[in-house]
Every structure is written in C-alpha cells, then in structure tokens.
Amino acid sequence: MNVWERQYRDAAAEITSPGALDEKILKRARQFKPIKRDNNRVLSGIASGCAALAVVVLLIHPAQYLGALTPGQHSTGSAGQAPLNDWQSHRSGSVAAADPWFALRSEVKAGNYLALCQHWRRQQRGKASEQLPRDLENQAREHCRLLQTR
Amino acid sequence: MDARRRESLFHKDFQHLGDEALLEYYHATRNLEAFRQLYVRYKDCLYRYCTQMNFAGAGAILEELWSGLLERPPELRGRLLRTWLFIRTDRLLRNYAGSDPNTPREIPAADNPLLKGLQQLPRIERNILLLHLECQLPLATVADIEKLSLKKCREHFQRGRERLEEILHGPKRQPWRIEEVSV
Numbered sequence: 001m002n003v004w005e006r007q008y009r010d011a012a013a014e015i016t017s018p019g020a021l022d023e024k025i026l027k028r029a030r031q032f033k034p035i036k037r038d039n040n041r042v043l044s045g046i047a048s049g050c051a052a053l054a055v056v057v058l059l060i061h062p063a064q065y066l067g068a069l070t071p072g073q074h075s076t077g078s079a080g081q082a083p084l085n086d087w088q089s090h091r092s093g094s095v096a097a098a099d100p101w102f103a104l105r106s107e108v109k110a111g112n113y114l115a116l117c118q119h120w121r122r123q124q125r126g127k128a129s130e131q132l133p134r135d136l137e138n139q140a141r142e143h144c145r146l147l148q149t150r
Numbered sequence: 151m152d153a154r155r156r157e158s159l160f161h162k163d164f165q166h167l168g169d170e171a172l173l174e175y176y177h178a179t180r181n182l183e184a185f186r187q188l189y190v191r192y193k194d195c196l197y198r199y200c201t202q203m204n205f206a207g208a209g210a211i212l213e214e215l216w217s218g219l220l221e222r223p224p225e226l227r228g229r230l231l232r233t234w235l236f237i238r239t240d241r242l243l244r245n246y247a248g249s250d251p252n253t254p255r256e257i258p259a260a261d262n263p264l265l266k267g268l269q270q271l272p273r274i275e276r277n278i279l280l281l282h283l284e285c286q287l288p289l290a291t292v293a294d295i296e297k298l299s300l301k302k303c304r305e306h307f308q309r310g311r312e313r314l315e316e317i318l319h320g321p322k323r324q325p326w327r328i329e330e331v332s333v
Contacts, residue, residue, distance in 0.1 A: 008283055011262040017197040021209050025216045032220060034180045
C-alpha cells in the first residue's frame with residue numbers, strides 16, 4: 001500500500017454507514033423468521049424409541065432361549081443338558097406306558113427283527129401269551145422266515 | 151445468561167465462516183445473527199463506495215441491494231460474495247433513476263481535500279479508482295465491470311490518479327524551457 005492509498009483510507013475511514021440505514025436493513029432482515037428444525041428432532045426421537053423397543057423385544061423374545069436348550073450347543077455333562085434328557089425320557093416313558101408293544105416296535109423300526117420273529121414263531125406255535133398287533137404281524141409276515149413246524 | 155452465552159458462542163462460530171459459507175448458512179436457517187455478521191463485514195465499505203458515487207441515492211441503493219440478498223440467495227457462479235456485492239451495487243448505481251451521477255456532489259462529512267478531489271473526477275475514473283481502492287477489487291475485475299480492456303482500465307486508473315494529484319498538489323513541475331529570446 002503506497003502513501004497515497006493510505007491517505008485515502010485515513011480520509012474515508014470517517015465515512016461510516018449511518019445507524020438509521022443499518023436499523024432499516026436489519027428490520028427488513030427480521031421479517032424473515034428463522035427456520036426451526038423441530039421435525040428432525042421429533043424424527044430422531046421416534047427413531048431412537050423404535051431402536052430401544054427393538055432391543056427390548058430381542059432381549060425378551062422366547063427364541064433367545066431356544067438355543068440354550070439345544071443339545072450340542074453345550075459341552076456334554078453340563079448342567080443345561082439335564083432338563084432336556086429328563087424331558088425326553090419322561091416322554092418316551094409315557095409312550096412306553098401307553099403302548100405295551102413299544103419296545104418291540106422300536107426295535108422293528110430300527111431294523112432289528114430278531115425279537116419280533118421270535119415272538120411271531122412263538123405265536124405260530126401257540127405258545128405266545130399275547131397276540132401281536134396287526135401292524136407287527138404284517139411286519140413279521142414280510143420279514144420272518146417261516147420255519148416248518150414239525 | 152444462558153441465551154447470551156449461546157449468542158456469543160454463535161458469534162464466535164460465525165467469525166470463522168467465510169462470506170460464502172455464511173451466506174449459505176443464512177439462507178438455510180434464516181438466522182438473524184448470521185446475516186448481521188455478514189452485514190457488519192460490508193456495510194461501511196459499501197456505504198463509502200455508494201456515497202462517493204451517488205450521495206443522494208446511496209441509502210435507497212443499499213436498501214435495494216440488501217433486501218434483494220435477503221429475499222433470495224444471489225447466484226454467485228463461482229465468484230466471491232465480495233465481488234458480487236460490488237458488481238451488483240455498480241449496476242444499481244447505473245440504473246438509479248436519480249440525478250445525473252456525472253455531476254460532482256458534495257459529501258457533507260467529507261471536508262478532506264482528497265475526498266473532495268475524488269468528487270471532481272469524471273464518473274468512469276472515479277468508479278475505477280473507488281472499485282480498486284475502496285472495494286479492493288483487482289483491476290481485471292474492474293475492467294470487466296466497466297466493460298473495458300485491462301489496458302484501457304489501467305490507463306484510466308493512472309489518469310485518474312494523476313488528475314487527483316494535480317487537484318491536490320497543483321500541476322506537475324515542468325522543466326525549465328529555454329526559449330530563444332529574439333530581440
């Protein structure tokens with residue numbers, strides 16, 4: 001900045017915008033109301049509420065605890081396995097009590113026809129105390145070799 | 151107290167923002183403080199420029215300029231806001247349907263010989279000098295505003311300066327001319 005420019009700046013510094021003009025322009029600016037952004041706040045409130053609800057539902061959902069009871073998820077012999085075993089044995093026990101042929105039937109189902117055929121032969125000879133039920137008789141006819149009765 | 155603290159915080163925040171960012175922020179939020187900050191940055195130099203170009207119309211022109219800026223954001227097209235403001239003011243000054251801007255006007259506040267001298271310059275030279283000195287626009291931009299070539303613009307600037315020097319300090323000292331004295 002040379003001397004001449006500095007002289008100009010010193011001289012012009014006395015001229016400033018009059019207060020009345022400033023007031024008029026700022027009054028005009030005040031007519032434009034500030035934009036409130038409450039929508040965003042409401043939206044974020046709703047979003048965080050939903051997220052909290054989702055977390056709570058995930059935590060208390062019964063499906064959380066199904067995995068805990070699945071055998072194999074836990075190491076063998078853990079305390080968590082006991083209730084499931086009880087449940088199974090209880091169930092099989094109840095079925096066995098309801099069906100006297102349960103043991104024989106489960107053997108047949110597993111492909112082991114020895115006991116069935118023994119019972120069947122005994123029945124053929126008229127020595128069996130109880131008659132086989134129909135489905136087991138059919139199985140025996142299919143799978144057991146008929147021995148010649150002498 | 152809390153409100154005042156928040157206001158001062160805002161004020162401090164705005165200090166860091168550039169003109170363009172501040173303008174964008176204002177049009178996004180219509181925050182009065184943002185506008186005030188922008189206004190304070192330019193009010194004095196715009197007023198000085200306007201009064202020296204056209205004293206009678208300065209108030210009206212500045213009102214029109216700022217209310218236009220308040221209503222809708224200006225299309226800067228990559229220019230600085232500073233440049234835009236002075237280009238717009240120059241256009242408003244030209245279109246101002248007042249008295250002839252060529253006639254020199256007295257600025258009541260200016261009893262300074264330099265400012266008085268400036269008023270005696272022709273309009274184009276005064277405008278170029280003021281745009282360069284007061285508004286700190288580069289001469290290339292001033293040439294664009296005046297629709298002149300840069301060379302022409304520089305010539306006008308130099309001539310204006312010389313004329314002003316002359317008004318202030320009298321004509322340049324001429325070398326003694328030795329004339330043959332014919333008896």
